[in-house]
Amino acid sequence: MEDMESLGRGWRGTEAGWIEAAYQLLIEGGVEAVKILPLARRLRLSRTSFYWHFTDRESLLAALVKRWQEKNTGNLVLQTEIAAATINEAVLNLFDCWVTPELFDAALDVAMRNWARTDSDLGRAFEAADNTRLAAIRAMFQRHGYGAEEADIRANTVYLTQVGYLALGTAETLETRLQRIPTYLLTFTGRPGSAAELETFNARHRARIES
Known part of the structure; x- marks a missing residue:
C-alpha cells in the first residue's frame, strides 16, 4: 500500500489518495472519523484541495x-x-x-x-x-x-x-x-x-x- 505522502503528491493530491486516506480513517475510527480536515492533515494537503476531487464529504463517503x-x-x-x-x-x-x-x-x-x-x-x-x-x-x-x-x-x-x-x-x-x-x-x-x-x-x- 502506498504511504500517505505519496498518495497526497501534488498540491491538490489525487482522488485515489483522498479515498485511501478516508478508508484508513474509517478502519481506524469509524465513519465519524472520516472528516475533511483530518484527511487533509494526513495527506499534508490544504483543506480546499479536497474540493478539486469531491463536491462534499457525502460524495467521498459514497466513494x-x-x-x-x-x-x-x-x-x-x-x-x-x-x-x-x-x-x-x-x-x-x-x-x-x-x-x-x-x-x-x-x-x-x-x-x-x-x-x-x-x-x-x-x-x-x-x-x-x-x-x-x-x-x-x-x-x-x-x-x-x-x-x-x-x-x-x-x-x-x-x-x-x-x-x-x-x-x-x-x-x-x-x-x-x-x-x-x-x-x-x-x-x-x-x-x-x-x-x-x-x-x-x-x-x-x-x-x-x-x-
Missing part, C-alpha cells in the same frame, strides 16, 4: 461505499462463479475470499457493517449486499446438484460462519485456517475434500505462510 461494494461483494460473487468440477472445488474458490485480503477486505466489511447500524441508507445497501452474496453462494450449490432448500441452508451456513468470524473479531492465523479447511468442507458440503482439491487450495496460499 467508500462503492469501493466496498466492488471489492467485497463484487469479488465474492465472482469467486462463486468460477468454473469448478466439484462443489468442494467451488467452495474452496469462495474460501479464497476469507484468506486473501486482496479479494475480500475483512476490516472494511466490519467497518461498513458498523457504519450501517447508524445510517439507514447504508443499512439497506448492506442488507442488499448480504442478499446478493447469499444468492450467489446458493446458486453455486444449486449448480452442483443441491436442491433449493438444501442449497439455501448450506449457503447460509457458509456465509453466516464467516460473518460470525468478523463480528466476533476472531483472530486465527492463516496456517490454522488452512488446517481446518478439510473439516469445514465436510461440514459445509457434506462431502470430504479430495487430496488433490486440498493440495491445490493450499498451494495457492502456502507462499504467504512461508514468507
Whole structure:
C-alpha cells in the first residue's frame, strides 16, 4: 500500500489518495472519523484541495461505499462463479475470499457493517449486499446438484460462519485456517475434500505462510 505522502503528491493530491486516506480513517475510527480536515492533515494537503476531487464529504463517503461494494461483494460473487468440477472445488474458490485480503477486505466489511447500524441508507445497501452474496453462494450449490432448500441452508451456513468470524473479531492465523479447511468442507458440503482439491487450495496460499 502506498504511504500517505505519496498518495497526497501534488498540491491538490489525487482522488485515489483522498479515498485511501478516508478508508484508513474509517478502519481506524469509524465513519465519524472520516472528516475533511483530518484527511487533509494526513495527506499534508490544504483543506480546499479536497474540493478539486469531491463536491462534499457525502460524495467521498459514497466513494467508500462503492469501493466496498466492488471489492467485497463484487469479488465474492465472482469467486462463486468460477468454473469448478466439484462443489468442494467451488467452495474452496469462495474460501479464497476469507484468506486473501486482496479479494475480500475483512476490516472494511466490519467497518461498513458498523457504519450501517447508524445510517439507514447504508443499512439497506448492506442488507442488499448480504442478499446478493447469499444468492450467489446458493446458486453455486444449486449448480452442483443441491436442491433449493438444501442449497439455501448450506449457503447460509457458509456465509453466516464467516460473518460470525468478523463480528466476533476472531483472530486465527492463516496456517490454522488452512488446517481446518478439510473439516469445514465436510461440514459445509457434506462431502470430504479430495487430496488433490486440498493440495491445490493450499498451494495457492502456502507462499504467504512461508514468507
